Amino acid sequence: MQSITRIAAAILFAYSTTAFAQAPAATPAAPTTASAPAAAYDLEADVTRAMKLFDVPGIAIAVVKDGKVIAARGFGVRKLGAPDKVDAKTLFEVASNSKAFTAAALAMLVDEGKLAWDDPVTKHLPDFQMYDAYVTHEMTVRDLLTHRSGLGLGAGDLLWWPTTSFSTDEIIHKLRFIAPSTSFRSSYAYDNLLYIVAGKIIAAKSGKTWGETIRERILAPSGMTGTTTSLAENAGNPDVANAHSKINGKIAAVKAMPVPNAVGAVGINTNAEDIARWMNVLLAGGSLGKDANGTERRLFSAKQAREMWTAQTPMRISEPNAKLAGTKPNFAAYGLGFQLRDWQGKLLALHSGALQGFYSKVVLVPEEKLGIAILTNAESGGSLNALQYQLVDRYLNPASTTDWIGAVAAVENENHAREQSRLATTKAARAAKSKPSLALAAYDGDYQDPWYGIASIRHVGGKQVLSFSRTPDLTGELEHFQHDTFIVRWKERNFNADAYVTFALNPDGSIERMKMQPISTETDFSYDFQDLNFTPVKKAP
8 A cells, every 4th residue: 555555465264064064066167258348448558558657567457247258368577577477377466355255255154154244253252352342242243344343544454564473363362452543333444453353253163274265165166276365375386476566666576475364354366367257256146157957056145245245334435636536436335345336327346455566456347247357566556546447437338538547647646746745845844953852872672562562672783773573574774853753764665664753751851652653645554653652661670
């Protein structure tokens, strides 16, 4: 998420006869490919243009219509500087587009009578606990999926992002220490941690890992044979896209960000061919078609399909830039694993996904049986939005000539220039000649946050270094900004998440607390530094 939302990546799934009824063994035939209704539409020209405008090395596109595959193909390269091309089988991390798989798995459990959407979470996870006792008691399985818990945007994401050593159980346990930002069920704020809880319920009911369940109960029946539920499963497969991020404004290949402790929120790796199959299953209301005996096979019932695409939490509608006025919806809400909105009078069910080096989007138009998936190996929300608007518009209105790609690029450039100007103004206005209140060595030590744990400041090689104890890559040098505020410059420059570090003092001159805040509004919201409240760890006598 730079100025847009990035989110997470890891989805697994498990099966057991004690929790799930056995899925039909037959695998559906590969989707047939048809010539597009808008056969004259030049998909390649638009995708190639978007790649150039938004600096994206590789993109995979899948388009389905009326149960047939209109397009499933790749563009560009898997890794910048290497010749290998993206194709229809190239795997991409799809991050929070994994949430739909979590919702589908829970829908299957509901169909089988193993749980109900409005069951208390504590009925299935007795040790579950939120910050507030009332919320703990009232939180339902439905609430886990609908972003209305009272947690702030991305609250607690630093427990898994970037890669941490916390276990899934530790992350769930730490929810009890994260203070809410609003009252329960009062407003929408996107979170990841409660989807991790949902994944834990799936594992608890199945007796297997979430990944095993997803593979056995969703991927295999749907014919998604190339899709994986962890980065570890991709080992040995050469047809995997490489992550790319901006470093000092220039796109570069970077290492992937494994997040196996965030299953339920993220984790699926898929390709154009497989995600086309998934979109067709969703557009068919969970149906897998008929077997040789003419019996319909299903992942989940039509009733649960309707529930997943029913508005659960209203979302605030912001006023878009005038260049994008035509994209403003009349309604926006979150369902179960899907965002819901309208486009030119038609319902859209969609979701974005973002992890370090990968952004993706899935857009479904149920009324038209149209599905579009965009998988990228770069961190460009602009490319996703541009292609979403352009492709949905062209496939629904073949005669349209609106240049959504150009409009989104223009708006993104304006927004970025405005943010750069703001940052320059802030830097110029600082008290450059001010000094820290204390000697630099006095700021060294261990600091503890109620939910994250320990961060330390040490002098290393003549530099003052801040490091997070459970996040190996979250280490950076401190430089003085003004007064008792410093800036941490992270060693991993592709994070693009440098932050202010501010100290408050007690009357006796000792340090009372350390607070943090992202410098740029373009920082991915999963770097929720502003939610941390560090206090010095007192040394033993």
